[in-house]
Amino acid sequence: MIKIAPSILSADFSKLGTEIQDVEQAGADYIHVDVMDGHFVPNITIGPLIAASIKPHTQLPLDVHLMIENADHYIPAFAEAGASIITVHQEASPHLHRTIQLIKQQGVKAGVVINPATPVEMIRDILPDVDLVLIMTVNPGFGGQSFIPSGIKKIEQVARWRKEYDLAFEIEVDGGINTDTAKLCTDAGADVLVAGSAIFKTQNRQQAITDIRQSVKK
């Protein structure tokens, strides 16, 4: 069964606790937390303080997607805040192997993510060290953008490598996921679907999650 990770970027930030409880009750698997610094991406969102404050409101794993420079400086704080998974961008991590080890030293699962224009080959050598690979299907920075289909071939390639090297990381996809695009990703090998606007911009989140799950079965 595929996992659904609602991205709180599209939630109502004035009532984040109830928004998260709403998607947990609606059948979400992870809470996807988008952290942006205004440098690596042209937007600023939330920091460790907010992650820590939402943690008591959910039993679900916090799936923290760091879109920041100098991630090493902030990883301990996000681990302390209760992150279950911390994912860093290959493009923002000059010493990616060291950064992945740092995440694991905190007792947190480690993920790596690539942007739409980054060749999947850039993460090949780190695959044995990660718990999760995230393929971006929008340029990170904002919710509600259109799906960029070039990510599909990357999901397929990462799934092939996972099999070939006998690895067990999860494959997650993020950006423009809805009932039209979800199946393209799961057919390619994705296990976890991040969805922001397709879930939080609807009134009935349970229906939205059910619709995505149904769409990948057809």
Ligand code: DX5
């Ligand atoms: C984009 C974020 C995504 C975003 C997805 O920078 O990483 O997680 O919230 O939003 P939708 O699902 O609306 O494309």
Ligand code: ZN
């Ligand atoms: Zn994200």
